[in-house]
Amino acid sequence: MSEEYKSPLNAHGIRCFNSAGMGTKLSSLLHISSAVVLPPNTRQVVTSGQTGMREDLSYPSSLVEQFDLAFANVEASLAAAGVQDGFYAVYQMTSYHVGGLSGGEVDEAMEFVVQKYFGKNRPAWTGVGVTELYGEAKVEITAYATLVD
Incomplete structure (x- = not known):
């Protein structure tokens, strides 16, 4: 049996669910939802892939800094489209990682950005x-968000 839980996405009319057992465990561990349900007539915003590039078009050597910049660049793209709530409006994202999805500096970078950008939000998230x-670039992110009038 699945469980619906309270999420910042509820403010956008989105319902969030985790499958029983593994889905609930992974939600806590990886800060993800098993599934999200969008309300009818929702306006959606999709970003292009955003990397951890600086304003001068260079990349920092620190993976944590690249992740932080990539997430900040996603938020800037969302804001340019009128999304006010940043990652609290993101219901799905895909992240691409060079050199693996976990371990060492990747885990440190993921923990940093999840704490900084997500709060209680747990979007559906696929890592590749x-x-x-x-x-x-060592990370690239595409995000899907709702736009509330």
Whole structure:
């Protein structure tokens, strides 16, 4: 049996669910939802892939800083489209990671950005390991959010 839980996304009319057992455990561990349900007539905003690139188009060597910049760049893209609540309006995202999805500096970077950007929000989130990304990017994120009038 699934469980519906309270989420910042509820303010956007989105309902969040976790499957019993493993889904609930992974939700706590990885800060994700098993599934989300969008209300009818919801306006959606989709970002292009955002990396941890600085304003001068360079990349920091620190993976934590690249993750932080990638998340900040997603928020800036959402704000440009009129999304006021940043990651609290994100219901789904896909992240691409060079060099693996967990361990060492990746875990440190993930913990940092989850605490800084997500609060109690747990979007549906897919992480994909890749061999390379644009330039010196180590992470790239595409986000899906709702736009509330």
